[in-house]
Amino acid sequence: MSGATRTDAAGVLGEWRLRHASGLSEARHNLRVFLRDKLAVLGIAWVLFMLVLAIGAPVIAPYPEQGRGKSNLSERFEAPSSKHWFGTDNLGRDVLSRVIFGARIPLLISALVAGSVLIIGPILGGLAGYYGGLLDETIMRITDIFLAFPALILAMAFVAILGPSLQNLALAIVITWWPWYTRLVRGQAVSLRQRPYVEAAKTMGVRNGTIVTRHILPNAFGPVIVAITLDLGTVILEVAGLSFLGLGVKPPTPEWGLMVSEGVEYVLEAWWISIFPGIAIFLLVLAFNVIGDGLRDVLDPRMKR
Amino acid sequence: MTVRRYLIRRLALMVLVLFGVTVVTFLLVRVVPNDPAAIYAGPRARPEQIQEARRILGLDRPLYVQYGIYISDLVQGDWGTSLRTRRPVLDDLLAFLPYSLQLVFLSLLVSIIVGVSLGALTAYKKGGWIDNGTRVLAIGGVSMPSFVLAILLQILFFRILGVLPVSNDIDITISQTHPITEITGATAFDALITGNFTAFGSAMEHLILPVLTLAAFSTGVITRMTRSAMLESLGQDYIRMAKAMGVPKRTIVLRYALKNAMAPVLTIAGLEVAFLLVGTFFVERIFALPGLGTYATTSMLSLDYPAIMGITVLMALFYVFINLIVDLIIAKLDPRVVLS
Amino acid sequence: MADLLEIRDLRLQFNSLRGTVKALDGVNLTVREHEIIGLVGESGCGKTITGLSVLGLLPRPQAEYTGGEILFRGDDFLVKSEAEMEEIRGGLVSMVFQDPLASLNPVFRVGEQIARVVRLHRGLGKKEAREAAVAALERVGLPGSETILGSYPHQLSGGMRQRACMAMALSCDSPLLIADEPTTALDVTIQAQILRLLLDLRERLGIAQILITHNVGVAAQACDRVAVMYAGSVVEQGRTAEVLKASRHPYTTALYECLPQDKKAEELTTIPGSVPDLIDPPSGCRFHPRCAHAMEVCKDVKPEPTPLSDEHWAACHWVAQQEGVA
Numbered sequence: 001m002s003g004a005t006r007t008d009a010a011g012v013l014g015e016w017r018l019r020h021a022s023g024l025s026e027a028r029h030n031l032r033v034f035l036r037d038k039l040a041v042l043g044i045a046w047v048l049f050m051l052v053l054a055i056g057a058p059v060i061a062p063y064p065e066q067g068r069g070k071s072n073l074s075e076r077f078e079a080p081s082s083k084h085w086f087g088t089d090n091l092g093r094d095v096l097s098r099v100i101f102g103a104r105i106p107l108l109i110s111a112l113v114a115g116s117v118l119i120i121g122p123i124l125g126g127l128a129g130y131y132g133g134l135l136d137e138t139i140m141r142i143t144d145i146f147l148a149f150p151a152l153i154l155a156m157a158f159v160a161i162l163g164p165s166l167q168n169l170a171l172a173i174v175i176t177w178w179p180w181y182t183r184l185v186r187g188q189a190v191s192l193r194q195r196p197y198v199e200a201a202k203t204m205g206v207r208n209g210t211i212v213t214r215h216i217l218p219n220a221f222g223p224v225i226v227a228i229t230l231d232l233g234t235v236i237l238e239v240a241g242l243s244f245l246g247l248g249v250k251p252p253t254p255e256w257g258l259m260v261s262e263g264v265e266y267v268l269e270a271w272w273i274s275i276f277p278g279i280a281i282f283l284l285v286l287a288f289n290v291i292g293d294g295l296r297d298v299l300d301p302r303m304k305r
Numbered sequence: 306m307t308v309r310r311y312l313i314r315r316l317a318l319m320v321l322v323l324f325g326v327t328v329v330t331f332l333l334v335r336v337v338p339n340d341p342a343a344i345y346a347g348p349r350a351r352p353e354q355i356q357e358a359r360r361i362l363g364l365d366r367p368l369y370v371q372y373g374i375y376i377s378d379l380v381q382g383d384w385g386t387s388l389r390t391r392r393p394v395l396d397d398l399l400a401f402l403p404y405s406l407q408l409v410f411l412s413l414l415v416s417i418i419v420g421v422s423l424g425a426l427t428a429y430k431k432g433g434w435i436d437n438g439t440r441v442l443a444i445g446g447v448s449m450p451s452f453v454l455a456i457l458l459q460i461l462f463f464r465i466l467g468v469l470p471v472s473n474d475i476d477i478t479i480s481q482t483h484p485i486t487e488i489t490g491a492t493a494f495d496a497l498i499t500g501n502f503t504a505f506g507s508a509m510e511h512l513i514l515p516v517l518t519l520a521a522f523s524t525g526v527i528t529r530m531t532r533s534a535m536l537e538s539l540g541q542d543y544i545r546m547a548k549a550m551g552v553p554k555r556t557i558v559l560r561y562a563l564k565n566a567m568a569p570v571l572t573i574a575g576l577e578v579a580f581l582l583v584g585t586f587f588v589e590r591i592f593a594l595p596g597l598g599t600y601a602t603t604s605m606l607s608l609d610y611p612a613i614m615g616i617t618v619l620m621a622l623f624y625v626f627i628n629l630i631v632d633l634i635i636a637k638l639d640p641r642v643v644l645s
Numbered sequence: 646m647a648d649l650l651e652i653r654d655l656r657l658q659f660n661s662l663r664g665t666v667k668a669l670d671g672v673n674l675t676v677r678e679h680e681i682i683g684l685v686g687e688s689g690c691g692k693t694i695t696g697l698s699v700l701g702l703l704p705r706p707q708a709e710y711t712g713g714e715i716l717f718r719g720d721d722f723l724v725k726s727e728a729e730m731e732e733i734r735g736g737l738v739s740m741v742f743q744d745p746l747a748s749l750n751p752v753f754r755v756g757e758q759i760a761r762v763v764r765l766h767r768g769l770g771k772k773e774a775r776e777a778a779v780a781a782l783e784r785v786g787l788p789g790s791e792t793i794l795g796s797y798p799h800q801l802s803g804g805m806r807q808r809a810c811m812a813m814a815l816s817c818d819s820p821l822l823i824a825d826e827p828t829t830a831l832d833v834t835i836q837a838q839i840l841r842l843l844l845d846l847r848e849r850l851g852i853a854q855i856l857i858t859h860n861v862g863v864a865a866q867a868c869d870r871v872a873v874m875y876a877g878s879v880v881e882q883g884r885t886a887e888v889l890k891a892s893r894h895p896y897t898t899a900l901y902e903c904l905p906q907d908k909k910a911e912e913l914t915t916i917p918g919s920v921p922d923l924i925d926p927p928s929g930c931r932f933h934p935r936c937a938h939a940m941e942v943c944k945d946v947k948p949e950p951t952p953l954s955d956e957h958w959a960a961c962h963w964v965a966q967q968e969g970v971a
Binding site for chain 3: 541546548564
Binding site: 271 | 318321323328330447450457590605613617621
């Protein structure tokens with residue numbers, strides 16, 4: 001054992017760097033490979049752009065109150081012009097402003113959903129996979145039941161019954177996704193608990209709880225992160241879809257799916273009301289999918305293109 | 306384990322899961338903030354009428370009794386009465402289901418045929434312009450919301466080109482001059498089996514855009530899955546062995562690798578059925594088609610609880626069943642899979 | 646006996662993300678008709694890659710041949726087109742690999758896989774191909790029964806699978822068989838059976854073989870001649886007895902010394918240093934950093950083969966000096 005240990009900040013950082021050296025350089029290598037994928041980089045740029053729009057909407061949007069929902073009946077159905085780049089909708093509201101404000105909800109719900117499954121998945125899945133037995137069986141049966149409902153049905157029923165609102169929408173989508181992530185982490189935990197180093201830890205008397213938090217969970221996080229990135233695109237489609245059907249947020253909230261449905265009846269004459277929000281949905285989902293693909297190529301080079 | 310024993314075990318498991326499904330659905334509807342009795346009685350009902358409605362609907366009994374009644378009714382075929390149409394829910398469901406099934410089936414067929422072909426082709430000609438072009442299309446397909454695609458197709462084919470219809474299941478004039486004898490409710494299917502070819506043509510014409518829209522997403526998914534499964538298969542040692550034996554590239558890709566890739570592809574296809582089922586909600590709404598999707602959406606928006614429960618249970622039933630079939634097909638394809 | 650295969654100064658590099666891997670650095674190997682030659686070396690020395698090169702199984706353009714020839718009865722394989730190589734594979738030259746389970750397609754029956762190869766090369770109809778498959782199985786000591794033909798790979802034992810792979814490889818009467826670590830994945834008792842089979846194939850059918858292995862003992866048992874490889878080139882070649890008992894190249898000698906036979910624990914030795922990085926290999930003779938007899942010239946010049954007897958040569962400056970050639 002070496003002599004004195006350095007406790008000043010540089011020393012601690014240096015020690016941390018040493019301990020995580022191989023992990024860090026691998027991460028840096030992965031980052032470099034990832035950045036080589038031009039599409040993925042574009043995807044990240046777009047997501048960041050949307051974030052900026054969402055956060056800065058009151059300042060960026062040309063007509064912020066219309067963006068939030070205030071009607072402007074004197075200028076209904078105006079085609080795209082220099083005054084209204086994306087035209088106005090059936091209530092005269094500036095479509096561009098509404099599209100900008102509409103970026104908030106998908107990003108917010110994505111964050112909520114990602115955060116929730118990152119908590120629920122590892123907890124339930126980790127416990128089920130590691131301890132096995134009755135706990136595992138019970139949790140697995142419950143996920144089976146939830147997975148028996150085709151994707152959105154449960155979410156739709158949930159929102160239909162409890163009433164459309166932002167919270168219910170987010171909750172409904174979390175309900176749809178939690179079983180997948182629980183299963184994912186459980187599978188990881190099952191294979192990890194059989195690894196030699198876990199056996200070794202157990203023989204040395206390390207408590208189960210510590211094993212789960214120290215050894216199992218950190219290793220399970222990797223695939224979960226990749227899965228979330230790949231799934232965020234689908235989450236956004238679900239949010240837009242539910243709102244489109246009227247089972248999401250309520251008017252006059254600016255939300256892309258809702259905007260598309262508000263413009264459907266006029267689509268053959270005033271196409272801009274539905275098309276611009278529709279393209280916005282497409283581009284954001286595309287961005288997330290492209291990022292997810294890039295991530296997967298980096299972390300699973302077997303499947304390299 | 307023999308196929309029969311496996312089937313029995315799976316069916317038993319299915320029943321268990323479906324029980325759970327009914328419990329979840331039942332509880333879900335009981336969490337309602339609005340009082341179903343009040344809805345049933347109507348907006349101007351007096352308190353005694355609401356109380357009476359509650360008695361009629363059985364809502365004054367304890368929860369587990371209500372569930373018991375619910376489940377026993379369910380298995381006997383009584384799925385409740387729609388608050389909106391006032392008809393038995395099961396009748397409603399069975400009336401609208403065939404049209405949607407026709408839509409889902411056609412879309413699935415298109416997705417699998419196009420998806421597997423494209424996926425295999427791009428794995429074979431990796432890196433060429435076909436590969437890159439297809440990858441772009443595929444990722445576009447899975448990123449495009451179905452309702453937006455529907456609108457775009459409507460604008461393109463109806464407004465600009467004027468070649469395809471955009472609403473209803475059949476041309477109104479034709480439905481009058483060549484009326485279809487309704488057997489299942491699936492317009493094109495009924496027309497076909499009754500030999501009513503004019504009507505069949507019109508019905509199919511009205512199905513083109515909906516099927517295109519619905520199939521876009523799953524085609525993208527299946528193409529990507531096939532391609533990656535094929536590439537993984539092509540990287541395996543047995544492919545190298547086949548190559549070392551002089552087997553030509555075409556045979557290697559289309560026979561040796563493809564069969565190995567089928568298992569994950571079919572699994573995904575099974576999952577896609579769920580997506581397609583839900584997709585009908587959007588597509589039927591935009592193209593004004595008389596299917597289960599339209600019924601479901603209307604029920605959900607009008608808070609028709611018995612109908613909502615019925616739809617949920619039916620969809621789950623269907624989905625679980627489809628996955629059983631997929632598992633059986635995979636077991637047939639891959640002899641290593643031990644049915645257990 | 647005539648030369649069946651002659652690999653002359655074969656050089657190969659791979660272009661990878663991290664740099665150029667100079668995998669083969671001038672490989673010289675001769676295989677005569679009806680003989681079994683062992684290609685021996687540690688993991689990563691390039692023996693499998695050499696075998697794959699003969700059949701053109703390395704993906705181009707990542708694999709770039711920068712020099713040399715692969716002459717099969719005088720015909721250079723390196724310049725042939727893919728279509729021509731497809732004819733040759735399984736025809737003139739066959740190969741079996743290390744892991745027989747991974748080498749057989751899991752979703753097709755064994756009989757079907759063999760029959761397909763037979764039909765490919767001999768243009769037979771379905772019935773004749775099936776009979777040929779039965780004959781192929783019998784040739785490797787497996788009864789050509791319905792059971793085996795109709796089985797899937799995972800239903801057979803390890804030894805049977807390896808034999809099935811060989812049956813497939815031999816079904817077209819190739820004069821040359823390349824066996825890449827054919828016994829490594831198997832139990833010791835089965836290993837002996839497979840080796841005996843290889844010898845038998847040479848006796849009965851006259852099939853020449855390149856037996857690639859990292860196990861010196863296996864080479865000693867089954868091979869007429871042995872070629873020792875290190876870091877991308879052959880360093881010593883000759884009759885088995887000469888190369889293993891009277892080895893001259895420092896690497897071969899050290900390798901043989903490392904074998905734990907008849908030694909007590911304290912007597913176990915290793916070769917100091919480690920296998921070189923092929924992206925940035927040592928200059929001159931690639932073994933020089935680990936060699937006890939390294940001289941100045943070893944750092945600069947790659948040694949040419951020094952003949953030691955009619956069959957035996959070693960590529961080493963120190964040996965050349967001893968022979969009075971350098």
